[in-house]
Structure formats: C-alpha cells, structure tokens
Amino acid sequence: MEAQSIRGVRVHAYNDLDSITIDQVPIPDLKDDQILVRIEYAPINIIDLMQALGYYNRQPLPHFFGKEGSGTVVKTGNHPYARFLLGKRVSVDSNVPGFGTYADYLVAYASDAYPLRDSVTFEQAASLIVNPMTVAYMVEKLKQGNHTSALINAAASGIGKMLIKWCKLLNITTVNFVRRQDQADILASIGAEHIFNTSNDGWKESAKALTTQLGTKIGFDAISGSATQDMLDLLENDGIAYIYGALSGEPAHVSPMSLIGGDKTVKGLLLTTWLARMTNEKRVEVGYQIQDLIGSALKTDYISEVTIGEVKDALKQYAAKKTDSKFVVKIRRG
Structure with missing residues (x-):
C-alpha cells in the first residue's frame, strides 16, 4: 500500500x-x-x-x-x-x-x-554525506595543492578524526589541535602523531616550530573566532586557512597584516557548493569512494x-x- x-x-x-x-x-x-x-x-x-x-x-x-x-x-x-x-x-x-x-x-x-x-x-x-563528503572535499584540496601536511583544529570532532585517518592513508602529516586532555587521548588512540592541547602553556610556540619544519601551508578551521588567527599564525607564507564551521559562535578574527605580510588567505569551505558543481555521475562516484572507506577511515x-x-x-x-x-x-x- x-x-x-x-x-x-x-x-x-x-x-x-x-x-x-x-x-x-x-x-x-x-x-x-x-x-x-x-x-x-x-x-x-x-x-x-x-x-x-x-x-x-x-x-x-x-x-x-x-x-x-x-x-x-x-x-x-x-x-x-x-x-x-x-x-x-x-x-x-x-x-x-x-x-x-x-x-x-x-x-x-x-x-x-x-x-x-x-x-x-x-x-x-x-x-555517509555530511561528515565523510566534507572530508572528501578537504582531501581534494590537499591533493590539488600537493600538500604533505595540514593543520586541523577541533580535531577530536567526527570530521577531524576522519580527516586524520584519511590523511594517514595518503601519508599526509596532520598537526592537530584540541582543548582538553581527554580529547588529546582520543586522538592518540587513533594514531594521530602531532597533538597540541591549546589549554596548555606554550602550545603555540611548540606548534609553530613544527609547522615551520613541515612547511605547512593549509589548515581546516571548524572554530572561527580567535582560532582563525591562531591557524594563520602557524601557517607558512602563502598559506590558506579553510573555514568550514563556527563552533566558537564568533566571527573569524583576522589580522590584516597576516594577509598582507604573509600573503595568506582565508576561504570558506562548503560541501553543498562542491557537490553542486558535479554531474549526477560524479556524485555517485564520490559516494562509492566514501563507501569504500566507511567501515574504516570514514567510520x-x-x-x-x-x-x-x-x-x-x-x-x-x-x-x-x-x-x-x-x-x-x-x-x-x-
């Protein structure tokens, strides 16, 4: 009926x-x-x-x-x-x-x-869609720029953990930021290599030394607010920070000199925009790609x-x- x-x-x-x-x-x-x-x-x-x-x-x-x-x-x-x-x-x-x-x-x-x-x-x-396909979009950005490392804040989130796992499969180093020790422990349990607790003194100086060594030029910001400026500070010149969330509930705080002096960029990253550019056939292809990892990296x-x-x-x-x-x-x- x-x-x-x-x-x-x-x-x-x-x-x-x-x-x-x-x-x-x-x-x-x-x-x-x-x-x-x-x-x-x-x-x-x-x-x-x-x-x-x-x-x-x-x-x-x-x-x-x-x-x-x-x-x-x-x-x-x-x-x-x-x-x-x-x-x-x-x-x-x-x-x-x-x-x-x-x-x-x-x-x-x-x-x-x-x-x-x-x-x-x-x-x-x-x-299958909201988190995994957002991560697929991020991975496309990493591949397009031939990036070998990336910054991830709110890294213990669902998207953060998925991105860490997929990057490990691609041999891309992730530098990950959380604000509590229990979140750091979660990341350690999934094999995240570089974890910084932003509640600890000196975290930013230590992270900057690492990102300079890695030459990191891309980051994914789920928080906005002051976290956006933190990410820009950690990126190398000509770097780009993609904002895909606003967990802080605040507008992104950005110093003009970060953009001018370091030729850095802040852009939005919206899954809907990416999917809208695809044909039905391409979307189905991406869907199958996600399904191949849905029991592991994208679980x-x-x-x-x-x-x-x-x-x-x-x-x-x-x-x-x-x-x-x-x-x-x-x-x-x-």
Missing part, C-alpha cells in the same frame, strides 16, 4: 528545542526531479542542531528537519535519474524545504541521493541509538558539545 502521509519531528519555534513535536502531514505530489525515500536511519549532526535553533537554512515554521539519512526510494518523479533510483537503497541529503530525515518518509531531490553498495548497511549509510561511531520521540532530548544532550556525543535515530521499529 502506497504511503499517504509523513510522520516525523518538526520544529515550531527557533532557538527553542522545547517547541519540537511529532507531527503528521500528507505526502505532496512529487516534482519531476524529486524522489520519496522511506527512511531507516538518520544521525544527529551539529548542522541539525543549528537548523533546529534557526542558525542554518532558516525556513518558514513549522518544518521537518534532519539533514541526512538512509533508506529506500519508493516513489519518484519523471526525470530519468529519479526513475533510475526507484527501488534502490540510498544515502540521502535533505534539501527540499520543509522536509527532513527525522521522519518515516522524506521528499528529496534525486540529485541528493547516493546509491549504496550491497555491503553497506543502512546504519552505516546514514552518515562514524554512535554513542546511542534513539527513536523519533527521543530526538528532542538527544538534541539537548548534543547541544552540550560533548566530544563523541553522536546519536543515530532509528526511524523504523520491528
């Missing part, structure tokens, strides 16, 4: 997680380039918290949310690529306004779906599995910004 409605998690007021409710709405008619995915799993990422609070992709309220997930395509529009996906297991990115993956069904663009290999489980595939570890009804409480815990506090939502039961 064909599904008639969508049941899932909707936010009703920005900056108020208590406004989240479980709602049900009719499934709309699909446009030619759209698909309907029966969702199995969806992770909770920082981008989901930001959307719930109204800091990212602000939409008319109320709306379903959840950025990525996995499931099966059960209905499609008339576009050839959409029809190609019918019946396929996919990882999917949510970009159709009003819809999200914390729901039993998702209306999505066909171009945002990535067919899965038989060996990849729905649980693994739930986190996502969850601390807990929750239900749709527990998303609100899980988001509140995630908002505490505890390292490794990654939840996965199991949409279907039984």
